[in-house]
Amino acid sequence: MKKFLLFSVSLFILTSVFNISLATASSKGGKKIELSNFNKKAADFVGKTIRLQGIVDHVCEHDGKKMFLVDESSDARVKIVPNENMAAFTQDLIGETVEVTGIVKEFRLDEDYLIEMEEKVKSESNEESEIHMGDGEHKDKKEEHNTKDKMKQINNLRQKLKDSGNDHLSFYSVEATSFKIIK
Amino acid sequence: MTFKWRKWNRAIHRDFGYFFFGMTLIYAISGIALNHLDDWDPKFVITTREIQTRNLNKDIDKEAVLNFLETYGEKENYKKHYFPSKGKYLKVFIKGGTVTVDLSTGKGVIEKTHRRPLFSEMDYLHYNPIKYWTWFADIYAGALIVLAIGGIFIPRGRSSLKKRGIWLLAAGIIIPVIYLLIYFY
Numbered sequence: 001m002k003k004f005l006l007f008s009v010s011l012f013i014l015t016s017v018f019n020i021s022l023a024t025a026s027s028k029g030g031k032k033i034e035l036s037n038f039n040k041k042a043a044d045f046v047g048k049t050i051r052l053q054g055i056v057d058h059v060c061e062h063d064g065k066k067m068f069l070v071d072e073s074s075d076a077r078v079k080i081v082p083n084e085n086m087a088a089f090t091q092d093l094i095g096e097t098v099e100v101t102g103i104v105k106e107f108r109l110d111e112d113y114l115i116e117m118e119e120k121v122k123s124e125s126n127e128e129s130e131i132h133m134g135d136g137e138h139k140d141k142k143e144e145h146n147t148k149d150k151m152k153q154i155n156n157l158r159q160k161l162k163d164s165g166n167d168h169l170s171f172y173s174v175e176a177t178s179f180k181i182i183k
Numbered sequence: 184m185t186f187k188w189r190k191w192n193r194a195i196h197r198d199f200g201y202f203f204f205g206m207t208l209i210y211a212i213s214g215i216a217l218n219h220l221d222d223w224d225p226k227f228v229i230t231t232r233e234i235q236t237r238n239l240n241k242d243i244d245k246e247a248v249l250n251f252l253e254t255y256g257e258k259e260n261y262k263k264h265y266f267p268s269k270g271k272y273l274k275v276f277i278k279g280g281t282v283t284v285d286l287s288t289g290k291g292v293i294e295k296t297h298r299r300p301l302f303s304e305m306d307y308l309h310y311n312p313i314k315y316w317t318w319f320a321d322i323y324a325g326a327l328i329v330l331a332i333g334g335i336f337i338p339r340g341r342s343s344l345k346k347r348g349i350w351l352l353a354a355g356i357i358i359p360v361i362y363l364l365i366y367f368y
Contacts (some may be wrong), residue, residue: 055276063310064307070267075269085314088313094276095277
């Protein structure tokens with residue numbers, strides 16, 4: 001029984017570590033796209049594997065489940081998320097040049113989504129008001145600004161959507177299957 | 184031969200307790216930390232220093248950036264630099280932070296991030312960094328259910344579930360129910 005337990009635990013740890021190292025070490029396959037051209041070319045590569053090189057500009061501080069790549073020659077900024085077999089990104093990566101291999105993902109934003117966002121912001125704002133009113137306090141100005149900022153963002157997106165002449169706006173990101181640090 | 188369920192229950196409770204001791208501390212301590220995110224950042228200690236620079240523009244080379252960093256004792260920490268927003272800013276990546284300078288005004292900020300020991304690691308695990316950890320965390324959650332249910336049947340006599348235990352158990356259930364009645368329904 002003891003031997004079986006020891007064997008199972010060891011096997012579990014070994015498979016996990018093996019899978020993690022595979023995810024970070026291998027980076028073969030996929031067409032290399034220049035980061036500066038990503039937004040122009042991404043539509044043709046949705047669902048396909050590509051390679052992308054750039055400097056890590058930001059890693060999500062909370063859970064490391066997203067990072068942004070930039071390059072020195074343009075203002076391009078590409079969102080990278082790890083796939084389920086990859087560990088979350090760490091803050092140490094900021095400032096490193098990395099080559100990411102991953103699948104291009106498209107997020108479509110349409111009027112329905114904007115209405116949903118608007119409703120959410122409004123309801124959050126109302127809930128906050130109720131809580132503060134219940135305490136007999138004034139609504140925090142910072143929260144008021146947050147709500148205004150969010151509404152402004154939504155209106156900007158709505159304008160962009162209108163200007164595009166399409167029924168949706170496309171936002172592209174890469175779901176990383178692996179990456180390596182370029183020295 | 185009768186099945187000695189009490190003996191097995193005690194053994195499981197004891198061994199699960201030992202095995203998941205570390206996990207319990209990880210989730211309990213990081214859980215408290217995450218409950219108070221508005222008051223402090225459990226993962227990092229972030230320090231910022233405002234600076235006023237001169238003679239920096241979007242055409243400067245690495246040498247000039249290194250000279251500029253030397254003024255603030257950060258030359259050895261240089262990693263890379265670039266000029267975001269069409270050359271409006273200079274952003275320098277240094278070990279453990281960044282230096283950002285608005286090239287039109289010369290005003291800048293050195294931001295350095297240090298990991299908070301222990302909390303940083305616990306917080307990282309709390310956020311499920313990879314699916315294999317999620318599997319282990321699910322096993323732990325399952326074990327907690329076994330520990331909770333098995334635990335109430337361990338005491339015997341005056342402290343058993345039928346005597347003192349039932350009242351404490353009921354009190355522990357009533358508290359979340361009261362919160363639900365007030366705030367949820």
